[in-house]
Amino acid sequence: MTPHTFQFFHGNTLSDLFAQDLAVQGAGDEQFALILNYPATAKWAAYPNTQKYFLQDGSSESTKTSFDKICQKEPWKILAVLGKALPGVVINQPPDLLVQYWREHFDFYGTRLEMMDCSTYLDNLNESDRINQAITLFPFDHLSPEKHAVNSDTHYQLLSKAALVKLGVSCPHYQTYDLNSVSLNQIPLPSQFPYLIKTSHGLSGEGTYIIRDRSDLNYCLEELKKYLKLNLLRTIIVSEFVKYEVNNYCVQFYINRSGNISLIGVTQQLVSSEGNYLGGLIDYTNDLSKFSEMIAAVGQYAHQQGYFGVIGFDVLEDRDGKFYAIDANFQFMGLWQERLCSICNKLNTVYRVKAYSW
Template sequence: MDTRSIQTNSVLTLKEIYGPGRIFNPRTSFQPLRWVQVDYDLAHLDFYTGRELVVAGDMPVLCSQAVATDVVIKLLKEAGLEMASERYVYSTAEEYREMLRKLSKRNEKIVLQYLHPPGELNEKSYWIQPDLLAYLNNKASIDQLVPEENRPFRSVIKPSEIPHQLPIVIKVASDEPAAGGDGVVICRTEEDLRYACQMFKDAESVVVEEFLPIVRNYCVQFVVTAKGEILYIGSSEQVVNERGRYMGNWFDRREVPEEVILTGRKIIERAKMLGYVGVAGFDIVITQEGHCYVLDLNFRLNSSSVVLLLRDQIEEVYGAKGMHLRSWKIQCDFDRMIRVVRQKMEKGRLIPLSIYDPKASPYRDAQGYLSGLLLGDSREDVDHLNEQLILEGIGY
């Protein structure tokens, strides 16, 4: 067994970011949300509640029981990671809602990553007020939060006013939560345009944005701590498919342009002035002409936030030159997946970060999910490892 261990006690934790006396809730509401993971099942949304457990420190976290089973905790400990010491665990939608009611009655302050529909949680329970969260995450707000020179040509219009021109990018402009590429349609063909018009026909407004020739796509992340400090925690290069769907992140020592980081800092400084506290990730791209543009603002923890918080420790322990964050929907038997992951861990090639155990799921047909960091000497080496995992039935 590989004895390498990531010393998470030296990592910036959620407790240090948000301060004492708060509860972290990464779950979206169980009520249908139009622009959050619209093509995913409930098990997948529960899977996301395990993502930040290894960087929570002493901050209590609300999570699905399927991401905190004995099997999952044991494997993460073998990887040198420590789970949140205090967990509020739910199984079903009703258990989740009952937990919110109890926390609200106790006047607990909850750090939500996604706004919940009115009436589901007392507004006094939000640590960051819902109107601020809604404003900061609304794609229309980029016009006020991002410097003009770093905004692509864009306009906020009614869905009925969508122009018939190609190529363009259409995004919903809403106070409702959006994530993972939902609520965004890249229109290259007439068929794409018809699909976007149908998808957004009931939205109050949409953003129509110029299509950019992108060569580098970064998720640039900052923290505003409860003490008022602004910290740059790092950037990762995002993998996005031709439909605009998020496919993971690369972490290596390729230099991030200074303009990208400075642009992100200007945004987080404006958000701090408005009262925001917490992690924020900005999608900032470089075009073929070398221009720097901001495409999206996410005032919450992002998929790659955990790795950025752990990155220094991971690089010190493993010395990997190529690191790729990925998620898989498990295709093989869950027990086999655990054996394969443990084997790759022992070789120093994979660090599991979050696991969804379908045996603890309330959903009859639930599959397992895995999020992990692939490690190698180069990006090509890491890509080869991912191909091996797929052949072994881990997922796709």
């Protein structure tokens, strides 16, 4: 098989990544903007995603992802490395103290913000003559289809955990079930533990259940019933459990409109025995050649579907050195921001490996 050689991204900001694809013009004449926040289904959301593009962000109001995470913490991480060329839609201004920290630690030199009211921002975007298309982390029910920079239906399908087998990479064996056609109690489950049950569009680890015993299964089924009662779930995945794991990676790259790939980096992810994410280790000297075939396959599929932007896929390595893709995220991920920050951080020549968790 012909080896694939990809170049690393050498820019300083997210704007540098997207510059190759977006015809950004002069100030006051922007065509594109980035919506920095995810949608939500909670009652606090002015534009809940409860009509078409369902996501699983908590099975009850008390467990749903909070406003401060979706509209402050996550957007500000992106804002820190956004750059000035690509405007960012912000519904909460970052505190001055945080901006000062960015300036002191990684040469932050400002961004171009589109400040909008959180109760009207999607209507404002739909009616905007200046912003023709919005780059999103997840499609929005209330943002018109023509305003999505990536086709919203396509993006939603790519983000589904049920689409993993279509990527052309080795992955655990799994079965997908449409809950409109089959009830939970009719689904044939593996006879032996452990295995996994996943919802199709779980946000930030929500909706992924490691089933090690009957207690885990009972808890999972109760959670799924809650999602069904809220009418926020259509598809679940029952997957085999990868045994004898020795490494857990997240491989990240950018695919442009022409299908060309720019590498961002790879992280070793730290996960507890319960499957909870603890943080990541980033070695900036990493060689990604062992992932090149997987990168090529995922990138080719994404390009065929009309997607452009950042992609991160999670890979488990077992004791025999075999790789299994277990998730693919066609969106920005937390760890890539840290790599971008380090690229423009003068201290990165000293601190080659960094561990952190958001």
